[in-house]
Amino acid sequence: MRHESVHRAWPCAGLALLLTLGLMPEGYAADNLSLKGNLVEQACTIRPGDEAIVLDLWDVTSKHLYINTRTRGKGFKVHLEDCNTTIGKTVTIMLGGRENTALPxxxxxxxxxxxxxxxxxxxxxxxxxxxxxxxxxxxxxxDGSNVIELKAYVQGEPNAIRDQTIGHGAYTVTSTFTLDYP
Known part of the structure; x- marks a missing residue:
C-alpha cells in the first residue's frame, strides 16, 4: 500500500520539477538533483485510542493558584504495544506546541x-x-507492552498571580507528541 502511494506521489513531484526547470535559463543541468530516504521499522506501535489523548483536567480556582501557584499533576499514559527490543531498546517522547511566553x-x-x-x-x-x-x-x-506515564498541571503566570488577574473560563491546550527510538 505504501509502495503504491509513493509511485502516485512521484509523477506530481516530477511534473512540478519539470515546470520549474522549464523556466530556468539555458545552461543549467537538470541532472544535479539527488533524493535519498530511509524506510525504517518502528520498535513499538501506539495502542489504538492513544494516538489522540484527551485529558480532562479538574476545575481549579484562581484562589488555589494565587496561594499555590500551580495544581497537582494529573496523570496520563501513552501505551506502547508490540515492542521489539531488537529494533529499539529505548524510547523518548517530545511534546510539541505553542509556548507560554510568561512561563517558558x-x-x-x-x-x-x-x-x-x-x-x-x-x-x-x-x-x-x-x-x-x-x-x-x-x-x-x-518486549511486548510498555507505558509512558506523565502528568499535566496548571500553573499561574507570575504577573497574573502577583496582580490577581487570572481570568476564569474554559481552556484548551493542543500538543503533538513525537516518539523516537534512539
Whole structure:
C-alpha cells in the first residue's frame, strides 16, 4: 500500500520539477538533483485510542493558584504495544506546541480559550519537568507492552498571580507528541 502511494506521489513531484526547470535559463543541468530516504521499522506501535489523548483536567480556582501557584499533576499514559527490543531498546517522547511566553517550557492556551493568566505544564511521575519541545530522558523498553506515564498541571503566570488577574473560563491546550527510538 505504501509502495503504491509513493509511485502516485512521484509523477506530481516530477511534473512540478519539470515546470520549474522549464523556466530556468539555458545552461543549467537538470541532472544535479539527488533524493535519498530511509524506510525504517518502528520498535513499538501506539495502542489504538492513544494516538489522540484527551485529558480532562479538574476545575481549579484562581484562589488555589494565587496561594499555590500551580495544581497537582494529573496523570496520563501513552501505551506502547508490540515492542521489539531488537529494533529499539529505548524510547523518548517530545511534546510539541505553542509556548507560554510568561512561563517558558509550559504550553500556552489555545486561541478561543476563555481562561487567561495560566499555562499548562508536563512532568514525569517523579515530578521532573518535561518542557515542551524538549526530548524526554530515554525510557528502557521491554518486549511486548510498555507505558509512558506523565502528568499535566496548571500553573499561574507570575504577573497574573502577583496582580490577581487570572481570568476564569474554559481552556484548551493542543500538543503533538513525537516518539523516537534512539
Amino acid at each position: 517550557g509550559l504550553f500556552a492556551l489555545d486561541g478561543g480559550s476563555g481562561a487567561s493568566g495560566i499555562g499548562l505544564g508536563i512532568e514525569t511521575l517523579n515530578n521532573k519537568p518535561l518542557p515542551l519541545n524538549t526530548v524526554s530522558d530515554e525510557q528502557v523498553l521491554s
